[in-house]
Amino acid sequence: MTPVLEVTDLVKHFRVRSGLGDSTAVVRAVDGVSLRIDRGEVLGLVGESGSGKSTVAKCIMRLIEPTSGTVRLNGTDITGLSRRQFRALRREVHMVFQDPYSSLNPRMTCGQIAEEPLRHHRIGRRVARSERVGDLFEKVGLNPQMRARYPHELSGGQRQRVGLARALAVEPSLLIADEPISALDVSVQASIVNLLLELQQDMGFSCLFVAHDLAAVEFVSDRIAVMYLGKIVETTDRQRLFAEPRMPYTQALLSAVPVPDPVEQRQRERILLPGEMPSPINPPSGCSFRTRCPIAEPQCAEAEPLLAEVDGDAHLAACHLIGPAGEAPKIRSTVERAPPP
Template sequence: MTSPVAEPILRVGELVKHYGAGRGNVVHAVDGVSLSIGPGEVLGLVGESGSGKSTVGKCILRLTEPTSGTVSLVGRDITHLSRRALRPLRRDVHIVFQDPYSSLNPRFTIGQIVAEPLRRHRIARGGEAARQVTAMLERVGLGAETLSRFPHELSGGQRQRVSLARALILEPKLVVADEPVSALDVSVQASVLNLITDLQRDMGFSCLFITHDLSVVEFLADRIAVMYLGRIVETGPTAEIFAAPRHPYTQALLSAAPVPDPVKQRRRRRVVLSGEVPSPLDPPPGCRFHTRCPVAVDRCRTEVPELRDLRLGDHPVACHLVTTDHVPDATATATAGE
């Protein structure tokens, strides 16, 4: 007997977010993004700055209203729910922002900040709230002495641990982590990443981990979705994408990622992309990557590629040149050691 497939914690369908830019101009921040995250799964959303990653995260939480598309949380469509109807569902999804200093209220003590979700959702007050807050702070590696301190009295790493405690105090089903370590010193990043990994394993929450750092998602994520200029161009299991990337953009990203072995780094064939990322005010027709792609053909300049799996397993890719028998190699004309 086949075991039933678990309902995704998050399902996003054809999500679009456009911003008006005056004089009839439109910023195409997100254009038709679809993704899903299963129970206890970590999905890494990666891409260059300006690709639309953070906008996807904000639309999922309804911090930014999507232009079109659907967002479903635990099987319920929350896309058009009123703020009042959405409020009880906010227990199930929380966000960790990039900058822990600006995302924490400077007038609140650490104890008040972490207790705020308990108070807002009328779950605990007084002594019971204090007990839960102290236990959560200890869980993220902070002692009870931080309860009466203010955000400016803590280091960047400690403030991000407070952000994690606040996000997890209600034991949500989904956490959106938006570049949670990019604002931290390199020496602190590893300890916070290890903490997130331990908390995710112990608490079992699903996670959308937004980052531009490929080494981070290789360490943390079960699957990866690669974004370029508002669209997902490739998605699949982390190990499979790192071993055999199919989209030329993914190949270029991985070729630029540093590796710890200097000998391997010298031998690696580096794909150096020409030009700049096109403006989301005027995205190019066809495949949005064709203006920088080293293997683009005429079809890429006119026809938008669909995200297809081609019976190649759980590894869809949006590229006209990828078939069941052929995967383009953007590194073929690259130079080793560049």
């Protein structure tokens, strides 16, 4: 079956002015990313700030043009298409943004906002569209009376629901959710996560869930891809990623997320990473993680590790130190923990 989304060797380099004068530098925001999402599947894309995860999302939306690589939506490469040609495919992919305050037009009512994609794609007559918006509001858990309200009258959670109604108005086959809950309060996050899962099961769309919150990503995703410095360094299904992370960065990332349970949290082994993610202007040679990796060896500086199978094609990781049978490299916990109180 054709995957809903197939991204191959996606590269996005930005040219920036550096320092004084006319010298320019290249920011390698996305540097050879490949991923696929099957019908009805939720792929979580995680990474820390600057890893390039939002740039991947924007390239898929064609909000920015990739430098090279292909993005296939239901089998059609959309990277080479003109605006006019893309317009027909535009229906297939919609996006929910991080900030529900700046992503809704303050001069339109919430009803108009949710209706806009229908108008844009010339779907239905006015009455039918209005009915559809009413249905959508009900679906996303908003009182239909909210249609006459303006975004500023709504809470953050309600606004994010309006954003979801707009994104799902034309029944896209792919929803891109870029940090959809990170600007919300804990209890509101839970309700948006529940709503997203409910709608996804109900309507059957595929979803690229971009977030830095690993716990939320684990909760919603079927498969997860971990990004570091413009590249995917590990990808597999949810259970396997959390149970048997292979790449040292994934191991460190998982160990750094505090678990909301004091007894367990204070007994966990943690891997503390030195330093910070290097600049994508001047990435390290070889493995881009080697500058922070607690177990890096000389070979890691020489060649770039490729994303390779560690457990059939269901689990890929990019690390020279993974054993011949796919064993994860051992990292001893680098932090001594105080005993629980």
